[in-house]
Structures are given as structure tokens and as C-alpha cells.
Amino acid sequence: MSLWSYANPRKFLDRVEPLSRWLFAAAGACLALGLGWGFFFTPDAVNFGSSVKIIYLHVPSALMAINAWLMMLVASLIWIVRRHHVSALAAKAAAPVGLVMTLIALATGAIWGQPMWGTWWAWDPRLTSFLILCLFYLGYIALWSAIPDAEAAADLTGVLCLVGSVFALLSRYAVNFWSQGLHQGASLSLDRQENVADVYWLPLVIAMLGFALLFAALVVLRTGTEIRLRRIAALRARAQRSEGAA
Numbered sequence: 547m548s549l550w551s552y553a554n555p556r557k558f559l560d561r562v563e564p565l566s567r568w569l570f571a572a573a574g575a576c577l578a579l580g581l582g583w584g585f586f587f588t589p590d591a592v593n594f595g596s597s598v599k600i601i602y603l604h605v606p607s608a609l610m611a612i613n614a615w616l617m618m619l620v621a622s623l624i625w626i627v628r629r630h631h632v633s634a635l636a637a638k639a640a641a642p643v644g645l646v647m648t649l650i651a652l653a654t655g656a657i658w659g660q661p662m663w664g665t666w667w668a669w670d671p672r673l674t675s676f677l678i679l680c681l682f683y684l685g686y687i688a689l690w691s692a693i694p695d696a697e698a699a700a701d702l703t704g705v706l707c708l709v710g711s712v713f714a715l716l717s718r719y720a721v722n723f724w725s726q727g728l729h730q731g732a733s734l735s736l737d738r739q740e741n742v743a744d745v746y747w748l749p750l751v752i753a754m755l756g757f758a759l760l761f762a763a764l765v766v767l768r769t770g771t772e773i774r775l776r777r778i779a780a781l782r783a784r785a786q787r788s789e790g791a792a
């Protein structure tokens with residue numbers, strides 16, 4: 547069966563949405579293991595003390611904040627090119643989840659920065675691009691709410707998503723472009739020397755997997771909700787036309 551067949555709202559509700567319960571279960575297991583292991587069974591770092599353990603919230607949430615926007619970009623491009631309504635609704639459904647992930651990353655970054663840098667906030671390239679990404683999330687959600695015509699809203703938010711992807715990528719690679727920034731390098735990398743210490747590595751990977759599964763579960767569930775809301779709106783419009791004709 548073609549992947550595009552799941553762009554049919556009925557097939558999505560029948561075959562994809564039921565997977566959300568399994569995704570939630572897997573996410574809960576991974577988060578319980580990763581966060582529990584990371585916060586309670588890993589040692590304090592020599593230079594950072596117990597504050598190093600905030601990576602189990604900060605790194606996964608920052609990763610998902612960026613990847614959520616990139617997922618929205620792909621879904622929006624599918625809508626623009628192929629006009630599949632489910633893809634547009636999936637992008638819309640992902641935005642609030644991505645916004646929450648961004649806020650968690652900003653908050654935990656500030657909590658980390660205060661003892662490490664002596665300030666809650668610095669206009670570091672990565673932090674600044676991340677703040678702008680947060681504003682793009684807010685603008686994206688507001689634009690969907692401000693335009694009553696769903697297809698016009700999907701078109702305009704798709705363009706906004708394309709522009710915002712620049713800052714999503716900057717948030718990921720800013721430390722490579724501006725080496726003078728305060729923000730440290732990647733916690734996980736193909737270069738073993740850039741990775742966190744081995745004792746922190748495995749619980750961090752499990753926590754990241756948990757955040758990814760949670761994001762997927764929430765997006766699937768919210769997409770199903772958006773499809774139902776679209777159906778309700780169509781039925782109400784049809785009923786109003788019928789009343790007007792009568």
C-alpha cells in the first residue's frame with residue numbers, strides 16, 4: 547500500500563491514530579527509564595556538579611523543538627505540492643507541541659546558564675536563534691487562528707514554515723558557525739570526543755527516544771482531533787447552507 551494512501555483522513559483515523567496509544571506507552575517507558583536513570587543513578591560531574599543532569603530535559607527538548615519545525619516544513623511542502631489535507635493538519639497539530647518543547651529548552655537552558663555563565667540569558671548565537679524560533683512558533687499558531695479559510699491558512703503558514711526553517715537550522719548549527727558563542731558544542735556527535743561522558747550517554751539517548759516518541763504520539767493524536775474538527779466545521783457549513791436554501 548502506498549504511503550500516500552494514509553493522506554486519506556478516513557484511513558488516517560482508522561489505521562494511524564490507534565497507534566498513538568502504543569506510542570504513548572513506549573514514550574512513558576523510555577522517559578521513566580531515561581529520566582529516572584539520568585537524575586537518580588548518574589554521578590555529579592566534576593566541573594558542573596548535579597546541574598549537569600539538566601541535559602536529560604534540555605537536550606531532548608531542544609532536539610525535538612528543532613525537528614518538530616522541520617517536520618512541519620516537510621508536511622507543509624507536501625500540502626503545497628500535493629494538496630493532501632492530512633499533511634497540512636499534521637503540521638498544524640505539531641506546532642503547539644513544538645512550541646512547548648522550545649519553551650522547555652529555553653527554560654532549562656536558563657536554569658543551566660545561571661550557575662555556569664552567571665546569567666539567566668545571554669545573546670549567544672544559538673540562544674538568540676532559538677528565541678526567534680520560539681517567536682516563529684507563536685506566529686505560526688496565531689496565523690492559523692487568524693485566517694478562517696483553512697486552505698488559505700495552510701498556504702500562508704507553509705510559507706512561514708519555510709522562512710522559519712532557517713532559524714531552526716541556525717539553532718542546530720550555530721555553534722559551528724560562531725565559535726565564540728557561550729553555548730557548548732553538541733552533547734551527542736559522530737565525533738566521540740564531543741560526546742558527553744559514557745556514564746551520561748545511554749540514559750540521555752533513552753530520554754531523547756522518549757521525547758521523540760512522545761512528540762509522535764501527541765502529533766498523531768492531535769492530527770486526528772484536527773480531522774474531526776474539520777469534519778464538524780464542514781457539517782455545520784452544510785447545515786447552514788441547507789437552512790439558507792430552505
